[in-house]
Amino acid sequence: MSAPKAIISDFGGVLTSPLLESFAAVQDQTGIPFDEVGRAMAAIAERNGGVNPLFQLEKGEMSEVDFLDLISDELEGKLGHRPEMHRFSEVYFEALQPNEPMIDLMHELRDSGLRMAMLTNNVREWEPRWRSMLPVDEIFELVVDSAFVGMRKPEPGIYELTLERLAGPSAGECLFIDDIAINCEAAEELGIRTVHYRDPEQAIGEIREAVSGAGSD
Numbered sequence: 382m383s384a385p386k387a388i389i390s391d392f393g394g395v396l397t398s399p400l401l402e403s404f405a406a407v408q409d410q411t412g413i414p415f416d417e418v419g420r421a422m423a424a425i426a427e428r429n430g431g432v433n434p435l436f437q438l439e440k441g442e443m444s445e446v447d448f449l450d451l452i453s454d455e456l457e458g459k460l461g462h463r464p465e466m467h468r469f470s471e472v473y474f475e476a477l478q479p480n481e482p483m484i485d486l487m488h489e490l491r492d493s494g495l496r497m498a499m500l501t502n503n504v505r506e507w508e509p510r511w512r513s514m515l516p517v518d519e520i521f522e523l524v525v526d527s528a529f530v531g532m533r534k535p536e537p538g539i540y541e542l543t544l545e546r547l548a549g550p551s552a553g554e555c556l557f558i559d560d561i562a563i564n565c566e567a568a569e570e571l572g573i574r575t576v577h578y579r580d581p582e583q584a585i586g587e588i589r590e591a592v593s594g595a596g597s598d
Contacts, residue, residue: 384594385556385574387496387547390487391534392503394560395578396515398478406476413456413464421455438504441528445470445506474510482581486588487520495592496550498523500543500557502533523547534559535567544573556591558584 394400408415426433434451437443443451449466457463491497499521503511505528517524525543527533532542544552552572559565565575574591578584 382574382591382594383554384592385495385550386554387498387550387556388487388490388588389498389500389543389555389557389568389573390483390521391559391561391564391578392499392501392511393477395558395584396480396483396487398476398480399560400477403473403476407469407472410468410472411464411466413460413466417456417459418452421452421459425451425455436533439502439527439533440531441505442531445504470504470507470510474507474514477514479515480581482585484515484520486585490588490592491520493592496547497521498525498543498547500525500534500539500559502527504528534561534564537567537571540568540571540573544571556588558588 390396404415407413422433422435434443434448438445438448449469453464453466487497497520499517501511501524503526505526508526508528523543523546525539525546527539530539530542532539534540540557544550544555547555553574555573556576557565557568557573558576558578559568560578562577565577568575576584576587576591
């Protein structure tokens with residue numbers, strides 16, 4: 382298989398430490414088990430025609446403040462007190478660390494002449510925080526952020542938009558890296574080659590193999 386012409390990388394969990402570590406930090410700080418938060422979001426979604434508030438947040442349809450208020454309202458009845466969630470993003474990002482081996486690889490791939498894009502499900506208010514963690518604009522010529530385009534992975538449209546904005550490489554000439562399997566599966570449905578990130582050693586090996594033209598995940 383020929384080498385890709387473009388790399389499309391996720392942000393959280395690929396270019397950072399595992400997101401579960403940050404969620405665990407929030408759980409420790411607030412004392413609210415994250416399975417309770419998950420049940421709260423499911424209950425809200427059930428009343429809202431199946432629309433998950435997290436998806437609304439990530440698509441820029443809801444502010445972070447409104448999202449946290451909605452979750453707090455739901456949890457208050459179950460916990461018997463109103464949870465303190467106003468420091469959610471602060472605690473989350475304090476626990477999130479740059480994944481230096483992957484960032485170094487992205488630099489290397491850019492320097493080798495590959496087109497570089499980032500495709501992230503994120504929160505509008507979080508943009509200054511995550512951009513400050515790594516030299517985004519030094520590495521990536523294109524950033525597609527769900528909160529600013531009104532779509533999120535694994536919706537096909539956000540991959541199609543990324544390809545359109547890259548304006549050159551076809552789907553089959555792109556290599557997409559993400560830590561969530563369903564996001565990789567959605568990309569593959571559109572003909573995009575993928576590496577499902579599990580850990581730095583595995584992912585870097587598979588990316589190097591793909592870039593050499595030997596194959597891909």
